[in-house]
Amino acid sequence: MKRSRRVRPVKRKTASSQRKTKKTVKRKSSVNIKTRLMQSLIALIFVVDIVLVFFAVKQCSKPTETIIEEQVQAEQDMRIQIEVLNGCGVPGIAAKYTDFLRNNGIDVVKTDNYESFNVLKTVVIDRRGNWKKCKKIADAMGLPEDRILQEINEAYLLDASLIIGKDFRQLTSWNQVEN
DSSP states (O other): OOOOOOOOOOOOOOHHHHHHHSOOOOOOOHHHHHHHHHHHHHHHHHHHHHHHHHHHHHHHHHHHHHHHHHHHHHHHHHOOEEEEEEOSOOTTHHHHHHHHHHHTTOEEEEEEEOSOSOOOSOEEEESSSOHHHHHHHHHHHTOOGGGEEEOOOTTOOSSEEEEEOTTGGGSTTHHHHHO
């Protein structure tokens, strides 16, 4: 006997069965959106931190520059520029006092003879109106404050003029100048 082969009928796929066999596509969940927002927030905070650190470092370095500039300005303000004039007629006395004053931190920019050699008392003439600078010169020379005269003239680029008079041997600075 022959076996009969039975043919199975082909099943047609219905619309509902086709849906089942298709791979399911996941929709983007709200968790994924929250993750993106969190990552963006972290990145923003990181950028803000970098900017803040940059400005903090910049601000911390500014005072050092400012302090240095202030120190330089203070040194320039305290630098004393004077001329030493021989008013007594003793040869070389202005040069000796120039060396003495330079050793005491006073910038002597000119050494010369005064218009006459008849000056009896050594005096400091304030040319720019800075009493402290003239007081420092007078102290270095051993002069009392009443020997500081003011003849302010803005055209002068010097702080003061020191005119050495015939009394220079009585000054307390003479012992140091002579040696």
